[in-house]
Every structure is written in structure tokens, then in C-alpha cells.
Amino acid sequence: MSKREAVLDNKCPNCGATLAFDPKIGKWSCKYCDGVFTLEELQKHNNASSVKNNANENKDDVDISHVSYHCNNCGAEIIADEQTAATFCVYCGNTAILKSKLSNKFAPNRIIPFKTEKKQAIEAFKKLAKGKPLVPKDFVSEKNIEKIRGIYIPFWLYDIKVEGNLDCDAQKISTWTVGNTHYTKTSIYKLYRAGSMEFYGVPVDGSTRFANDIMNTIEPFRYEDLTEYNHAYLSGFYAEKYDVNSDTAFEDAKKRSLESAKEIMMNDSLGYTSKVVTQNTLSPSITKTEYILLPVWMVNVKYKNEMYLFAMNGQTGEFVGNIPLDKTKAVVYGIITFVISVLICILVSYLIFLGGGY
Amino acid sequence: MKTIKKIICLFIVFFTGITISNASTQTFDRQQLNNYGVNKKWNINSNNLSNVLNTYKVDASEKIYDYSDILTDEEEKELYDKINKFISKTNIDMVLVSVDLPYYSDKTNEDFAADFYDYNDFGIDFKNYSGVLLLRNTYEKDPYFNIYTFGDAQLYFSYNRLERTLDYIYSDFHSGYYYDGIDTFINRMTSYYNSGIPNEMKGYKVNEDGYLYKIYRVPFIPVILISGIITLISTLIMVHKNKMVFTAKKATEYLDKSTINYTNKQDNFITSHTSSYVMSSSSGGSGGGSSHSSGGSSGVGHSSGGGRHG
Numbered sequence: 001m002s003k004r005e006a007v008l009d010n011k012c013p014n015c016g017a018t019l020a021f022d023p024k025i026g027k028w029s030c031k032y033c034d035g036v037f038t039l040e041e042l043q044k045h046n047n048a049s050s051v052k053n054n055a056n057e058n059k060d061d062v063d064i065s066h067v068s069y070h071c072n073n074c075g076a077e078i079i080a081d082e083q084t085a086a087t088f089c090v091y092c093g094n095t096a097i098l099k100s101k102l103s104n105k106f107a108p109n110r111i112i113p114f115k116t117e118k119k120q121a122i123e124a125f126k127k128l129a130k131g132k133p134l135v136p137k138d139f140v141s142e143k144n145i146e147k148i149r150g151i152y153i154p155f156w157l158y159d160i161k162v163e164g165n166l167d168c169d170a171q172k173i174s175t176w177t178v179g180n181t182h183y184t185k186t187s188i189y190k191l192y193r194a195g196s197m198e199f200y201g202v203p204v205d206g207s208t209r210f211a212n213d214i215m216n217t218i219e220p221f222r223y224e225d226l227t228e229y230n231h232a233y234l235s236g237f238y239a240e241k242y243d244v245n246s247d248t249a250f251e252d253a254k255k256r257s258l259e260s261a262k263e264i265m266m267n268d269s270l271g272y273t274s275k276v277v278t279q280n281t282l283s284p285s286i287t288k289t290e291y292i293l294l295p296v297w298m299v300n301v302k303y304k305n306e307m308y309l310f311a312m313n314g315q316t317g318e319f320v321g322n323i324p325l326d327k328t329k330a331v332v333y334g335i336i337t338f339v340i341s342v343l344i345c346i347l348v349s350y351l352i353f354l355g356g357g358y
Numbered sequence: 359m360k361t362i363k364k365i366i367c368l369f370i371v372f373f374t375g376i377t378i379s380n381a382s383t384q385t386f387d388r389q390q391l392n393n394y395g396v397n398k399k400w401n402i403n404s405n406n407l408s409n410v411l412n413t414y415k416v417d418a419s420e421k422i423y424d425y426s427d428i429l430t431d432e433e434e435k436e437l438y439d440k441i442n443k444f445i446s447k448t449n450i451d452m453v454l455v456s457v458d459l460p461y462y463s464d465k466t467n468e469d470f471a472a473d474f475y476d477y478n479d480f481g482i483d484f485k486n487y488s489g490v491l492l493l494r495n496t497y498e499k500d501p502y503f504n505i506y507t508f509g510d511a512q513l514y515f516s517y518n519r520l521e522r523t524l525d526y527i528y529s530d531f532h533s534g535y536y537y538d539g540i541d542t543f544i545n546r547m548t549s550y551y552n553s554g555i556p557n558e559m560k561g562y563k564v565n566e567d568g569y570l571y572k573i574y575r576v577p578f579i580p581v582i583l584i585s586g587i588i589t590l591i592s593t594l595i596m597v598h599k600n601k602m603v604f605t606a607k608k609a610t611e612y613l614d615k616s617t618i619n620y621t622n623k624q625d626n627f628i629t630s631h632t633s634s635y636v637m638s639s640s641s642g643g644s645g646g647g648s649s650h651s652s653g654g655s656s657g658v659g660h661s662s663g664g665g666r667h668g
Contacts, residue, residue: 132600160609188629188630190625192623193623195622196618196621197618199613220612255607325600330596333593337593338586342581349580
């Protein structure tokens with residue numbers, strides 16, 4: 001038997017209609033009565049924002065796999081898979097924040113609320129062809145957008161200290177000519193480096209549902225907008241809970257910070273022709289881990305029966321995704337480039353011929 | 359004064375008349391009335407008049423002008439037939455000259471040959487005055503021989519081909535076997551003509567004044583190669599623009615640079631060694647091909663081999 005768990009919605013204190021977070025003003029606004037509320041104002045009422053609802057109950061190991069959720073508005077069952085933490089009731093459209101998926105070990109520390117709106121994501125998609133000659137002509141049409149969703153994606157943020165030694169064998173090669181004798185001088189050095197450096201907020205996507213590369217590409221987020229987590233921010237958006245635990249996710253942050261640390265240490269002395277690492281004891285340690293939700297617009301595009309996924313950073317507006325190639329255009333541009341190059345090469349060779357060389 | 363000059367002139371004419379009458383070759387007078395016997399369009403002026411007057415006026419159909427008597431009448435007859443065969447096959451004139459001409463530099467021989475060819479009616483149908491002249495100077499102190507080419511013959515008989523021919527006939531000429539040497543010369547010229555214009559001369563043409571000039575030819579292979587590379591790179595750049603998603607390999611943007619703290623930072627010099635080599639001063643063997651015409655006193659171009667002494 002499944003257990004019923006609480007679902008939060010966010011209702012307008014004035015008229016009781018569904019209240020959504022408005023990224024444009026950074027407040028909650030009601031479409032029906034035009035009421036606008038700050039977080040403090042909302043918290044005076046019993047809704048998703050309230051202190052009680054956001055308090056951690058310290059129930060360890062809630063088994064959420066056999067839990068059912070029912071809409072606060074119409075009572076229908078909320079259709080949500082295991083990762084979904086905030087969604088909408090498919091019957092009445094009411095906000096459905098699944099509290100148990102955002103509490104205890106799933107309680108996010110902080111959140112960056114959405115700063116961009118859906119229409120900005122649509123505009124960004126439509127501008128995608130700018131400066132890219134091989135985008136199929138009708139690809140960036142709004143009608144190809146199948147689905148566009150604002151999702152709070154779970155991220156792990158790590159503060160990492162990398163410490164250790166990095167030794168290199170290095171060479172300086174210089175050449176010069178005196179008369180008709182050519183000299184090559186090879187100097188060999190041993191470089192010793194020991195020290196540390198700190199990385200703050202290396203983000204790793206905590207959900208297997210979103211490809212790591214696309215999440216890497218919409219980085220960086222500006223962390224100055226990180227604010228204390230409150231369920232109310234989720235109203236009007238989807239949200240996910242993590243399914244990659246902190247230890248597993250750290251591997252990715254570790255690789256990236258080690259690579260950077262190695263590069264910094266190797267490149268701090270210039271003038272060497274080549275360097276070979278002989279000893280590398282650099283190792284990372286986590287100084288702080290945070291679980292946060294970051295705003296992302298996910299745009300699903302259907303073009304000629306193929307699906308394409310685009311993502312926009314919900315804070316900075318960075319829009320990314322792989323665009324299909326217009327092969328006909330590629331061939332046409334290739335031929336044009338080739339013909340023009342041939343003509344220019346012939347002209348150049350003729351000018352060289354006239355100049356008496358060649 | 360004038361009378362002295364006239365006497366000297368008469369003396370020269372008389373003296374040369376005696377020398378020439380010993381050879382089997384007929385010569386004629388050059389007079390202003392018949393443009394000094396020059397039928398070609400060359401402009402005769404005060405600069406080259408003395409060259410014209412000093413050049414034997416001969417019958418261009420004889421082909422063999424053996425002033426030094428190096429061939430017997432019979433040999434001359436046989437060679438004459440071979441030369442005519444060459445001419446009718448190739449439409450390139452062929453002239454053999456032997457002369458006993460004192461000289462200090464090879465240029466004197468060349469000038470003699472060019473004037474001899476230019477101021478007589480050599481060259482078949484006068485189109486480009488195409489022809490080849492083999493000169494044997496039997497000057498006792500320093501015997502010399504060389505091949506000179508005129509008009510389109512400059513294209514067929516390149517410097518390298520002439521050099522090879524001179525090498526072939528050297529021993530015969532040196533030993534006085536002139537018939538064999540000249541026979542070899544005619545055969546070489548015939549076979550070079552048959553194998554066509556050599557690659558080294560394919561980029562050249564001969565202009566109206568008999569000078570070689572380079573013609574522009576599209577360097578197809580480099581053009582296609584370079585254009586192909588440009589097309590490939592520009593296409594790759596365009597394709598690359600459609601791929602926007604990449605996996606992050608580094609975390610440098612999250613590094614707080616002020617936290618970089620070295621506890622040890624040493625660059626220790628271990629050793630160094632210097633090696634050297636002497637660059638060869640010659641820039642590789644140059645082919646020595648002279649693909650340009652020299653000008654004769656007529657102002658018309660011709661080419662030649664390197665010449666041989668012996």
C-alpha cells in the first residue's frame with residue numbers, strides 16, 4: 001500500500017488562485033487579482049513559503065518510492081516520477097510541490113530563483129541561426145518548439161582545495177646562426193612546485209536525467225544570486241531532486257579542479273620549450289558541499305521527426321544546444337568557397353608571375 | 359683621309375675575296391641599294407651597319423659554309439642531303455659554318471654566328487626565322503664549336519639538349535672526324551625534334567623578335583590543393599558553429615587566484631649542451647639552363663649551348 005504524503009501548493013492570499021513566481025520582478029504575482037507579494041508577505045500566510053512548511057522535520061530515510069501525492073485543489077493523484085519534486089496537477093493545473101522530495105536529505109541549501117522568462121527562451125531559440133550559416137532555414141521557427149519548461153535542476157556545489165607537488169622535466173631550446181654555422185642550445189631544467197589552491201562552487205549536475213555536457217555548457221551561474229531555499233520559489237516551475245549522490249558527483253568536480261590545478265602549476269613559468277610531468281601528487285579535498293537548485297529552461301525541439309534538446313541558463317540567459325546541419329547548404333557553401341578560392345589562387349599566382357617570381 | 363679609308367676597304371674586300379675564293383662557298387656583295395643584302399625586316403642603322411658589312415653575304419640554300427675546308431666535297435654533298443631531309447621534316451632551318459676566326463672571347467663566336475644567321479636569308483618561311491646553326495671555329499690557338507638556335511628552334515633545342523649534343527660530338531670534333539660529328543649532330547637534332555618541346559621549355563614562347571618569354575600557366579595542383587584546404591577549414595568552422603555543447607574539462611573559472619600558495623617553487627638548471635652544423639653554402643645543384651635569349655646586333659634574340667673548346 002502506498003502512503004499519502006503532503007503536497008504543497010501556493011495560493012494567492014487575496015483570492016485563492018494559484019500564485020506563481022514571476023522571474024521578471026522576483027516576486028510572486030497573481031494573474032487574477034493582480035496581487036504582488038514578497039517572500040516576507042507570503043510567509044505570513046499558510047502556504048508553500050511558510051516557516052512551518054519549510055522546517056526540516058529530521059525524519060531520516062523517508063522511503064519516498066512508494067508514496068502517492070494528491071492535488072490540494074482537486075484531490076486527483078499527482079502524476080510524477082521518482083525524480084520530480086515540483087510539478088503541476090494534470091487535471092486542474094494547480095502547483096504541486098512534493099514536500100517529501102525536498103525535505104531532510106533532499107532539502108536544498110540554497111536556490112537561484114529564475115531571472116528569465118519563458119518568452120526570453122523562445123526569443124533566444126529564434127535568434128540561434130544568427131552567425132551560423134549551416135542552420136536549416138526553417139529550424140529556428142517557434143512552431144518547432146514542442147515543449148518548453150522552466151526546471152529547477154539539482155546541483156552539487158563543491159568548495160575544493162587542491163594540494164600537492166608537481167615536478168616537471170623542462171627544456172629550453174634556442175637556435176642562432178653565426179656565418180654559415182647553425183647552433184642549437186638545449187638547456188635542461190627540473191621544475192619543482194608544491195602548494196595549494198582553492199576552487200569555490202564547482203557545480204555538478206545531480207540529476208541523471210539531464211546530460212552533463214549540456215549542463216556544463218550553460219555554466220557559469222552567478223552565485224551572488226544564491227538565496228536561502230524556500231518551497232515558494234518552485235511555484236510555477238518544475239523541480240527535480242537529485243539521484244546522483246554527493247560522493248559520485250564529486251568525481252566530476254575532482255577531475256576538473258585537478259586538471260586546472262595542474263595547468264596553473266605547469267604554466268606559471270614561461271619560456272620553456274617543452275615540459276613533461278615527472279611527479280604529480282596533487283589531490284583535492286572538499287572543504288564545503290552544498291545542495292542547491294539552479295534555474296534552467298529546457299527546450300524540446302522537434303524538426304523533421306528528430307528531437308533536439310536546448311537549454312537556457314535561467315539566470316544568465318546563456319542558450320545552448322546542438323543544431324542539426326543543413327547538408328545542402330554545407331555543400332553549396334563548400335562549392336562557392338572552393339570556386340572563390342581557386343579564382344583568388346589563380347589571381348595571386350598570376351600576380352606572382354607578373355612580378356617575375358614563380 | 360677619305361681616300362685612305364677607301365683604300366683600306368678595297369684592301370679588305372680584295373683580301374677576303376681571295377680567302378673566300380679558296381673555299382667552296384660563293385659570296386656576294388652587300389650594297390645600300392639592296393638593303394645591304396638583308397632581306398629580313400631588321401632595321402639597318404649606324405649601330406649595326408658595320409656588323410652587316412662584315413658579315414659574309416651567302417646563298418642561304420647552300421646550308422653548308424665550309425670556309426675552313428673541314429669537309430670533302432663528297433661529305434658536303436651527303437650532309438647537304440641529310441640537312442635538307444631535316445629541314446623538310448621539321449620546318450627548322452639548319453646551317454653548318456666552319457670559319458677560321460681569331461677571337462679573344464666566346465662572345466665573338468656567338469656574334470659571328472648570330473650575324474651570319476640574321477643577315478642572310480636563313481629561317482624557313484621566315485616565321486620566327488626558326489633555325490639551328492652549328493659553328494666550327496678552326497682558329498688555331500683555341501679551336502671552338504657551339505650550337506646556336508633561332509626562333510622556335512629555341513623551344514625544341516633547350517640549353518640542356520644542346521649541351522648534351524655538344525658532349526656527344528666533342529670527341530669527333532676534337533679529333534677532326536667532322537663528318538661523323540656533324541652526322542651525329544643532325545641525328546640528335548632530328549630525334550630531339552621528334553620527342554617534342556622538352557618540359558623545361560613548355561612554359562615559354564618566342565616573340566616576334568625571336569626572344570624567349572615565359573607564358574603564364576595556371577599551377578593547377580597547388581591551386582586545387584590550397585583551395586581544397588581553404589574550403590575544408592571554412593566548412594569545418596561553419597560546422598563547428600552548429601555544435602555548441604561541450605563537456606567541461608577544467609574548473610579554472612571557479613579558482614580563486616588569491617588562494618594560489620606555493621610552499622616550494624624552484625626552477626633548477628641541470629645541464630645544457632650546444633650542437634652546431636655548417637650549412638652548405640650552395641643552394642643545391644642548379645640546372646644551368648639558360649632559358650633566355652641573347653640579343654644579336656640585329657636586335658633579334660637567339661639561344662645557344664655552352665660551347666666547347668677543342
